[in-house]
Amino acid sequence: xxxxxxxxxxxxxxxxxxxxxxxxxxxxxxxxxxxxxxxxxxxxxxxxxxxxxxxxxxxxxxxxxxxxxxxxxxxxxxxxxxxxxxxxxxxxxxxxxxxxxxxxxxxxxxxxxxxxxxxxxxxxxxxxxxxxxxxxxxxxxxxxxxxxxxxxxxxxxxxxxxxxxxxxxxxxxxxxxxxxxxxxxxxxxxxx
Amino acid sequence: xxxxxxxxxxxxxxxxxxxxxxxxxxxxxxxxxxxxxxxxxxxxxxxxxxxxxxxxxxxxxxxxxxxxxxxxxxxxxxxxxxxxxxxxxxxxxxxxxxxxxxxxxxxxxxxxxxxxxxxxxxxxxxxxxxxxxxxxxxxxxxxxxxxxxxxxxxxxxxxxxxxxxxxxxxxxxxxxxxxxxxxxxxxxxxxxxxxxxxxxxxxxxxxxxxxxxxxxxxxxxxxxxxxxxxxxxxxxxxxxxxxxxxxxxxxxxxxxxxxxxxxxxxxxxxxxxxxxxxxxxxxxxxxxxxxxxxxxxxxxxxxxxxxxxxxxxxxxxxxxxxxxxxxxxxxxxxxxxxx
Amino acid sequence: xxxxxxxxxxxxxxxxxxxxxxxxxxxxxxxxxxxxxxxxxxxxxxxxxxxxxxxxxxxxxxxxxxxxxxxxxxxxxxxxxxxxxxxxxxxxxxxxxxxxxxxxxxxxxxxxxxxxxxxxxxxxxxxxxxxxxxxxxxxxxxxxxxxxxxxxxxxxxxxxxxxxxxxxxxxxxxxxxxxxxxxxxxxxxxxxxxxxxxxxxxxxxxxxxxxxxxxxxxxxxxxxxxxxxxxxxxxxxxxxxxxxxxxxxxxxxxxxxxxxxxxxxxxxxxxxxxxxx
Numbered sequence: 001x002x003x004x005x006x007x008x009x010x011x012x013x014x015x016x017x018x019x020x021x022x023x024x025x026x027x028x029x030x031x032x033x034x035x036x037x038x039x040x041x042x043x044x045x046x047x048x049x050x051x052x053x054x055x056x057x058x059x060x061x062x063x064x065x066x067x068x069x070x071x072x073x074x075x076x077x078x079x080x081x082x083x084x085x086x087x088x089x090x091x092x093x094x095x096x097x098x099x100x101x102x103x104x105x106x107x108x109x110x111x112x113x114x115x116x117x118x119x120x121x122x123x124x125x126x127x128x129x130x131x132x133x134x135x136x137x138x139x140x141x142x143x144x145x146x147x148x149x150x151x152x153x154x155x156x157x158x159x160x161x162x163x164x165x166x167x168x169x170x171x172x173x174x175x176x177x178x179x180x181x182x183x184x185x186x187x188x189x190x191x192x
Numbered sequence: 193x194x195x196x197x198x199x200x201x202x203x204x205x206x207x208x209x210x211x212x213x214x215x216x217x218x219x220x221x222x223x224x225x226x227x228x229x230x231x232x233x234x235x236x237x238x239x240x241x242x243x244x245x246x247x248x249x250x251x252x253x254x255x256x257x258x259x260x261x262x263x264x265x266x267x268x269x270x271x272x273x274x275x276x277x278x279x280x281x282x283x284x285x286x287x288x289x290x291x292x293x294x295x296x297x298x299x300x301x302x303x304x305x306x307x308x309x310x311x312x313x314x315x316x317x318x319x320x321x322x323x324x325x326x327x328x329x330x331x332x333x334x335x336x337x338x339x340x341x342x343x344x345x346x347x348x349x350x351x352x353x354x355x356x357x358x359x360x361x362x363x364x365x366x367x368x369x370x371x372x373x374x375x376x377x378x379x380x381x382x383x384x385x386x387x388x389x390x391x392x393x394x395x396x397x398x399x400x401x402x403x404x405x406x407x408x409x410x411x412x413x414x415x416x417x418x419x420x421x422x423x424x425x426x427x428x429x430x431x432x433x434x435x436x437x438x439x440x441x442x443x444x445x446x447x448x449x450x451x452x453x454x455x456x457x458x459x460x461x462x463x464x465x466x467x468x469x470x471x472x473x474x475x476x477x478x479x480x481x482x483x484x485x486x487x488x489x490x491x492x493x494x495x496x497x498x499x500x501x502x503x504x505x506x507x508x509x510x511x512x513x514x515x516x517x518x519x520x521x522x523x524x525x526x527x528x529x530x531x
Numbered sequence: 532x533x534x535x536x537x538x539x540x541x542x543x544x545x546x547x548x549x550x551x552x553x554x555x556x557x558x559x560x561x562x563x564x565x566x567x568x569x570x571x572x573x574x575x576x577x578x579x580x581x582x583x584x585x586x587x588x589x590x591x592x593x594x595x596x597x598x599x600x601x602x603x604x605x606x607x608x609x610x611x612x613x614x615x616x617x618x619x620x621x622x623x624x625x626x627x628x629x630x631x632x633x634x635x636x637x638x639x640x641x642x643x644x645x646x647x648x649x650x651x652x653x654x655x656x657x658x659x660x661x662x663x664x665x666x667x668x669x670x671x672x673x674x675x676x677x678x679x680x681x682x683x684x685x686x687x688x689x690x691x692x693x694x695x696x697x698x699x700x701x702x703x704x705x706x707x708x709x710x711x712x713x714x715x716x717x718x719x720x721x722x723x724x725x726x727x728x729x730x731x732x733x734x735x736x737x738x739x740x741x742x743x744x745x746x747x748x749x750x751x752x753x754x755x756x757x758x759x760x761x762x763x764x765x766x767x768x769x770x771x772x773x774x775x776x777x778x779x780x781x782x783x784x785x786x787x788x789x790x791x792x793x794x795x796x797x798x799x800x801x802x803x804x805x806x807x808x
Contacts, residue, residue: 006536007536007537007538025536026536026537026538026539026585027533027535027536027537027575028532028533029532029533029572032532046454047453047454047455048576049453049454049455049573049576050569050572050573050632050636051453051454051455051720052454053633053635056635062613062638063634063635063638064635064638064639065635065636065639067572068567068568068569068572068573068636068639069568069572069639070539070568070572072539073568073587073589098419098420098423100240101240101241101242101423101424101427102239102240103240112635128463129462129463130629130634131634131635132461132462132463133461133462133463133464133633133634133719133720134633134634134635134636134720135461135462135635136454136459136461137462138431138459139240139427140423140426140427140430141423141426141427141429141430141465141468142430142460142461142462142463142464142465143426143465143467143468144423144426145462146462146463397796398714398792398793398796400714400717437717438716438717438718442783450783451783456721456722456783458716458717458718458720458721459718460718461718461719461720463719464718464719515717517716517717518716518717518789519716519785519786519789522789522792523789528788531786
């Protein structure tokens with residue numbers, strides 16, 4: 001690409017609680033910077049069109065398709081990839097319930113479910129469906145994924161003092177559950 | 193249900209024989225580590241079907257040990273990994289499973305030979321199990337696998353045996369080419385059967401419908417891993433329903449694809465799936481490893497037919513075109529040509 | 532990967548954004564305002580849109596505002612569709628927007644971006660049309676506030692360098708009974724066959740459409756016909772469709788004939804739900 005140097009910038013991103021730098025183009029996608037500059041290959045390139053969810057990461061705690069975001073847009077925000085989750089309840093339930101086969105969609109699903117469990121621990125079936133329809137799985141019949149999600153949400157609902165949940169909080173990257181968005185940019189916004 | 197809602201069920205049956213190249217073969221290598229744990233190397237590519245796990249289970253069963261002590265080599269090197277014909281056609285467990293059994297038997301024979309010397313016993317009186325080779329009639333006469341799998345060293349330094357490498361292969365018996373004129377031939381060793389059903393709820397106003405419940409009963413021969421088997425069949429049912437209900441490419445008159453992205457090529461998503469019921473019957477395949485039959489693809493096959501049967505009944509019109517978009521049903525009902 | 536380079540600007544004020552546009556435009560950079568950015572990224576990836584500079588509006592506080600000011604609901608164009616849905620400040624808008632794409636995409640797609648979309652659906656505009664909202668538009672020539680009916684004619688009519696800052700809606704509309712229905716070909720996530728949003732006011736039922744014709748619309752003629760209670764509902768629906776401003780479309784989602792069938796059912800459901808038999 002002619003004249004690329006002139007467009008190179010130094011990005012500074014908070015990824016999994018670490019400040020990391022990369023030389024990138026403003027036109028570079030968050031997905032590509034995570035994978036190619038930081039070696040974080042957990043977020044998967046799928047459709048690259050915002051349709052499949054395989055590249056889902058958390059941005060300030062919210063599930064986002066990293067193929068629909070420029071890396072520069074993530075500056076000043078906390079990005080969490082699946083590498084930032086260590087033996088969380090979501091991951092354990094996915095293993096326990098056989099909620100994956102080939103695994104390609106799994107990091108995206110795990111991040112979405114992790115975001116859901118933290119932002120909407122009391123999510124009803126409609127909300128779970130609404131959120132999880134953002135991701136495509138080609139191998140399973142989705143029932144195993146549903147079993148994993150139900151189990152994660154039940155754990156969160158049943159006991160805030162659950163050791164597993166507390167452990168999640170320590171294991172997740174800093175800032176994963178705090179969101180300026182959630183604090184309500186909308187006036188009178190009750191966060192339901 | 194009410195004036196415009198009809199519930200209906202449809203059933204489809206399937207049989208499938210995996211037709212592969214008549215000389216499609218599979219190989220396996222079993223080697224040991226110093227601690228007596230095993231390495232299993234096959235050419236099956238793990239694409240999410242869990243075949244490598246099943247192969248480890250098969251090896252553990254034959255070696256009478258825990259699968260926890262089997263290291264499954266995931267990476268395939270075409271330089272040195274034994275060939276597996278292709279990871280297709282629901283042939284992974286069958287072909288590679290038999291190769292693994294043969295490799296296990298080869299390794300066991302070598303272990304017993306060395307142990308026979310050390311224990312001063314006839315190898316036919318010895319058995320392998322739980323990390324030891326021991327005398328069948330007196331298990332206190334025994335030696336640990338870890339002490340013989342790289343040969344045995346006597347106290348004075350004399351040594352016998354050497355590294356044990358079990359090798360195995362399998363090729364299907366008496367396959368031949370199918371006659372293109374008559375269809376005669378033996379393309380594969382076992383015919384596997386199953387029955388599947390779908391229950392739907394049709395809205396007769398716009399012919400939209402819900403997938404309520406889907407059932408599959410497959411003859412698994414022998415279920416080697418219940419969770420994996422259920423997952424394989426449910427996933428296949430999901431794909432079969434997705435094909436039947438929405439998946440297709442749409443072409444212009446010049447052959448250009450109109451829906452070349454997942455934006456417009458829709459697949460079933462979370463929560464659009466019906467409730468799944470998966471059951472197995474077990475009539476062993478005498479050629480299969482531990483009686484197992486092919487399983488991976490079979491859960492897909494009759495789903496479109498079952499769905500079409502249910503919708504045909506509900507809509508009162510014979511539906512024989514896929515996918516079954518609501519508009520497709522509406523056109524059939526109206527006697528309109530399909531686009 | 533986007534196969535060409537551009538510069539990224541994140542101005543802090545409306546005036547700064549407009550001035551940036553003017554300068555970059557003069558330099559031949561073919562600048563684009565960037566809000567959620569999902570279309571610029573996905574269409575840019577396949578080279579269907581080109582720019583050498585994007586101007587991100589998300590850091591402009593006015594574009595992120597959500598407030599009630601003297602009886603008017605003021606919503607910033609850079610609020611995401613998810614934020615509008617979750618906040619419940621304007622449920623008709625929140626729920627209509629919630630039919631777009633999927634939840635995670637809507638965490639990125641913005642209100643203003645959807646209204647100015649290059650695709651034909653722009654469903655977030657329907658509630659604005661129904662509520663006679665006004666649009667605050669800014670550009671190099673300054674700011675203006677225009678009724679949506681004047682600014683939107685199938686698509687938002689913006690002058691060179693102009694962008695939507697906010698929409699202004701009389702708060703009373705947010706409490707009126709409404710219906711919003713999106714029907715798709717078969718899948719849960721897809722573009723619409725038909726999207727209908729409707730509102731019951733004291734004068735009658737208002738209704739707006741997307742996915743039916745090649746652009747979203749609200750039509751006085753259609754509403755007049757639908758509110759003629761002396762006629763049977765189905766006749767009103769049939770006759771109102773004849774008054775649509777453009778033909779019902781035929782595409783890979785559905786033929787015009789099937790779309791019309793679904794449209795009639797949705798219109799009937801809508802009218803009944805709002806007591807418009």
